[in-house]
Amino acid sequence: MLIAKTISATGQGERDALRWLLPATVLLAMLLGGSSRADILSLLILRPLSALLFVYAVYRHCGAAWRRSPGLMTLAGGILLLAIAHVVPLPPTLWSALPGRQIVVQAFEVAGMPLPWLPLSMSPAAAWNALFSLMLPLAALILALAANPDDRLRALKWVMVIGLVSGFIGLLQILGPPRGPLYFYKVTNTGAAVGFFANRNHQAILMASLFPLLAMYATLADNSRGRLQFHRGIAIAAAMFITPMILVTGSRNGLMLGVIGLVLAIWVYGRGAEKLSGKPATARWRRWAPYGVVAMLVGLSLLTVVAARGVAFQRLVSLDASQDLRLKALPTVVQIARDTFPWGSGLGSFDEVYRQYEPSRLLSPNYFNHAHNDWLEILMTGGLPAVLLSGIAIILFAVAAIAVLRQKERGLSRRRMLISARCAIAILLLLAIGSIAEYPARTPSLAVLGALCAAALSGVRKIDTDGSSRDRRTASNRNRDTGEI
Numbered sequence: 001m002l003i004a005k006t007i008s009a010t011g012q013g014e015r016d017a018l019r020w021l022l023p024a025t026v027l028l029a030m031l032l033g034g035s036s037r038a039d040i041l042s043l044l045i046l047r048p049l050s051a052l053l054f055v056y057a058v059y060r061h062c063g064a065a066w067r068r069s070p071g072l073m074t075l076a077g078g079i080l081l082l083a084i085a086h087v088v089p090l091p092p093t094l095w096s097a098l099p100g101r102q103i104v105v106q107a108f109e110v111a112g113m114p115l116p117w118l119p120l121s122m123s124p125a126a127a128w129n130a131l132f133s134l135m136l137p138l139a140a141l142i143l144a145l146a147a148n149p150d151d152r153l154r155a156l157k158w159v160m161v162i163g164l165v166s167g168f169i170g171l172l173q174i175l176g177p178p179r180g181p182l183y184f185y186k187v188t189n190t191g192a193a194v195g196f197f198a199n200r201n202h203q204a205i206l207m208a209s210l211f212p213l214l215a216m217y218a219t220l221a222d223n224s225r226g227r228l229q230f231h232r233g234i235a236i237a238a239a240m241f242i243t244p245m246i247l248v249t250g251s252r253n254g255l256m257l258g259v260i261g262l263v264l265a266i267w268v269y270g271r272g273a274e275k276l277s278g279k280p281a282t283a284r285w286r287r288w289a290p291y292g293v294v295a296m297l298v299g300l301s302l303l304t305v306v307a308a309r310g311v312a313f314q315r316l317v318s319l320d321a322s323q324d325l326r327l328k329a330l331p332t333v334v335q336i337a338r339d340t341f342p343w344g345s346g347l348g349s350f351d352e353v354y355r356q357y358e359p360s361r362l363l364s365p366n367y368f369n370h371a372h373n374d375w376l377e378i379l380m381t382g383g384l385p386a387v388l389l390s391g392i393a394i395i396l397f398a399v400a401a402i403a404v405l406r407q408k409e410r411g412l413s414r415r416r417m418l419i420s421a422r423c424a425i426a427i428l429l430l431l432a433i434g435s436i437a438e439y440p441a442r443t444p445s446l447a448v449l450g451a452l453c454a455a456a457l458s459g460v461r462k463i464d465t466d467g468s469s470r471d472r473r474t475a476s477n478r479n480r481d482t483g484e485i
Contacts, residue, residue: 014060018147023158025053025140026448030162033136033444035185035198036370038129038348042184046444050136057142065145069458071396072145076138078389082382083131086347087124089117100340103356121346122353130348137447144455149413152456153220153420159449160213163206164238166195167245170203174248193249202443204254205434207246209449211261212426214238215268216419253437257430264426270419325362326372326437332357333371337380344383353380370442374435400457401425407460421460424453 028049032042057065066073092115096105104122108115121127144152170193173182178191185198192200214235221231246258336345336357345353351369358368371377378386404421407414431440431450440446 029448034196036442053139054135057139061146065142068145086121086127123349126348137451140448141451170195200249201251204249204251208257208261211265212268215265216423268422342384374439424456
């Protein structure tokens with residue numbers, strides 16, 4: 001009996017720790033992880049804390065995370081092993097025979113130096129940085145998988161709150177001086193609304209992700225205490241705020257993703273928040289309310305454009321694809337991927353390797369630090385193993401998404417898990433589409449958001465079993481466990 005009580009107390013202590021540790025991880029990533037560069041000052045705080053979180057998560061919660069989703073944990077392990085493989089030194093006879101390494105061999109020959117042991121990556125320092133950068137999202141993934149659905153839902157709401165704060169900071173940035181104190185990174189889009197980020201495109205992607213998060217917040221409002229209209233009002237007001245903020249970021253990618261996010265938000269909202277309390281919709285207009293909100297936001301966007309504040313729209317209209325450096329550089333990136341296939345140039349090596357291939361006609365003062373097509377950069381730097389891991393990730397996503405589409409909105413706990421899974425699908429789609437022209441998942445904050453959404457989506461097959469038991473709980477217990485923000 002004493003042993004049983006000790007085990008129960010220990011398990012309760014771990015659950016209580018996850019209740020605050022998971023939101024703390026989200027807060028840490030959002031506040032300090034807004035840049036993908038390896039030389040930002042915030043890494044002095046972020047990396048040690050990420051290492052501690054990773055060790056704790058693996059030691060205390062890896063087993064629970066594995067039981068929750070063996071497939072997702074296997075994928076995470078494969079990504080980690082690939083990053084480790086890119087930093088392990090290899091004998092000269094081995095690495096010099098790899099495709100694309102001739103230029104490295106020639107550099108040592110010209111210098112009159114013997115070939116040393118080198119890793120698979122053509123940029124060892126960048127490969128180590130890529131390995132270290134995995135600690136925070138992997139820790140967030142393990143913690144989110146080990147947590148219960150309510151804690152994962154609460155963490156997503158924290159992302160929503162921090163995203164709104166980032167949007168407000170972006171508003172202050174465009175109202176203040178171009179190099180004012182509210183820009184937190186030295187290398188950034190000065191004069192633009194970047195919020196907690198260094199890149200306006202990443203800020204715009206987060207703003208677009210707020211639409212499904214707000215839809216989730218509105219539809220999962222607890223109506224038993226008469227707070228439904230209050231939550232709806234907050235969600236609509238927040239959506240009206242972030243719509244012009246997407247436009248003033250000046251991000252063409254974000255403008256497109258904002259439209260997609262609005263459409264996905266309707267799907268996330270589902271059949272309305274009245275279903276949570278069992279109260280059917282009594283007015284027909286409630287069925288069309290989400291579409292009315294979208295129409296209102298579209299009108300607000302048009303008003304922003306007319307007022308000459310829609311920088312993203314103006315940049316989209318004036319875009320000359322033949323002069324776009326990103327498009328011009330794509331053939332060079334494809335050439336590098338072809339020359340280094342099947343092992344790739346090494347994780348994190350894009351900058352150094354691209355400069356070796358960069359044609360003179362593309363030389364400019366602009367700093368081309370990534371391919372601005374993360375799917376292509378994965379092929380270039382990670383080679384065939386990274387492509388296979390990406391394929392596995394897509395398959396896992398597709399299987400989970402199909403399972404979500406087959407689920408019905410019945411039962412209180414089942415609907416909560418289903419709506420959070422829909423929101424996760426919407427955000428992961430936005431990150432995937434945004435990666436076609438950007439690299440959002442290379443920032444720690446958006447990488448943690450992606451890991452959190454992957455964990456929320458992983459439990460979709462357990463909705464039937466978990467939801468049926470949870471629905472038998474009393475309303476008081478459900479309200480106590482929700483802990484809404």
